Amino acid sequence: MKVTSIVAFSITLLASVVDSQKACNGYAEFCDKLYSEIAYVTTHNSYAAGKQPAANQNFNVSTQLKDGVRGLMLDSIYPDDNPNEMHLCHGNCRLFDAGSAVDTLTTIAGWLNENPNEVVTIIWENTAKVPTSAFNDVYTQSGLDKFGHVQGVGKGWPSLAKMIDSGKRLVNFINPPSDGSIPWLMSEFDYVFETPFENEDPNGWQCTIDRPKGKEQPLYVLNHFLYNNFLPSDNQIQLPQPGLANVTNSASLADHAKKCQQTFNKIPNFIAVDFYDKGGNDGQNVFSIAADLNSVKYNQTPLGDGTTNNNNGSNNEKAKSAAQPNGGLRNVYTLIGLASVGTYVMFVL
Numbered sequence: 001m002k003v004t005s006i007v008a009f010s011i012t013l014l015a016s017v018v019d020s021q022k023a024c025n026g027y028a029e030f031c032d033k034l035y036s037e038i039a040y041v042t043t044h045n046s047y048a049a050g051k052q053p054a055a056n057q058n059f060n061v062s063t064q065l066k067d068g069v070r071g072l073m074l075d076s077i078y079p080d081d082n083p084n085e086m087h088l089c090h091g092n093c094r095l096f097d098a099g100s101a102v103d104t105l106t107t108i109a110g111w112l113n114e115n116p117n118e119v120v121t122i123i124w125e126n127t128a129k130v131p132t133s134a135f136n137d138v139y140t141q142s143g144l145d146k147f148g149h150v151q152g153v154g155k156g157w158p159s160l161a162k163m164i165d166s167g168k169r170l171v172n173f174i175n176p177p178s179d180g181s182i183p184w185l186m187s188e189f190d191y192v193f194e195t196p197f198e199n200e201d202p203n204g205w206q207c208t209i210d211r212p213k214g215k216e217q218p219l220y221v222l223n224h225f226l227y228n229n230f231l232p233s234d235n236q237i238q239l240p241q242p243g244l245a246n247v248t249n250s251a252s253l254a255d256h257a258k259k260c261q262q263t264f265n266k267i268p269n270f271i272a273v274d275f276y277d278k279g280g281n282d283g284q285n286v287f288s289i290a291a292d293l294n295s296v297k298y299n300q301t302p303l304g305d306g307t308t309n310n311n312n313g314s315n316n317e318k319a320k321s322a323a324q325p326n327g328g329l330r331n332v333y334t335l336i337g338l339a340s341v342g343t344y345v346m347f348v349l
Helices: 004-019 061-067 101-114 132-142 160-166 241-246 250-265 286-293 317-323
Strands: 040-044 071-077 086-090 097-100 122-126 168-173 185-187 193-196 219-223 227-229 236-241 270-273 332-339 343-348
Touching: 040 122, 061 101, 071 101, 086 101, 097 101, 101 122, 101 132, 122 317, 132 185, 132 270, 160 219, 219 250, 241 250, 250 270, 250 286
Parallel strands: 040 071, 040 270, 071 122, 122 168, 168 185, 193 219, 219 270
Antiparallel strands: 071 086, 086 097, 227 236, 332 343
């Protein structure tokens, strides 16, 4: 064999070995899979982390990403006392204010820069109708805009490897839709449908299309988290249920996912849960369930960082004080619904 042939063969062999060792979102098996063929662990109200009753997660976005969460659900709003800065709040910033959206997006951008083989999805709930220009501003300020993937409606999704190679490895959905001026900020329900999300019954999980009504799309969100109404009135405060998370995020979730897989003839793409770090005593959790759906082996690893981070990676002082009252020494809260004025107030006892 000629020297040139040997060199060429060696280079080809080396490239093959390197390619085989490459992992996409943690698994070599995912590299050739289409984005639309994978189930992603997704956190509901990802930014709402801490000990207060309105929190949906125990650990902040940075820790979530480190642990393997690849779908983040965020809510955009302008708080009443700051109409010029987009914050992350669920409905009302008096109930939970995670601070400036730029802070959390900067955390995500930093993580993507440090982890070049990862694809992440953000699903925005924009019921406050924050203008599209504001999203462009916060993405630009955080450095997240350079990662935005553009996907044509009705077009086939690329593989994770192709998205990673292109550098466009952040998928952004929004509902209600943006004005269309930012190609990578895509209308969620043009691509995705969701199962029902307001569930108070531990046995009431459904496999029906809740949003958009009756319209199936190529991707779907499996909503699997419990609420409990704080007030029995027309002005109810819906609170998460951390005490039931070990049950909700184990066999209950596995059964729900399998049922919906059979119903829709495809696996759920975004498995949305509260308290993602919780699971059954048998080791079953959202990560093991996602791995089973994806036909890969789950390698169990410790979740969280040993302590509960309450400030969600934000430098916003208001967010810190809301998440760690009096230096974190007290964590007892009373939520009072003021139905007469339609607002909620949080008092620290």
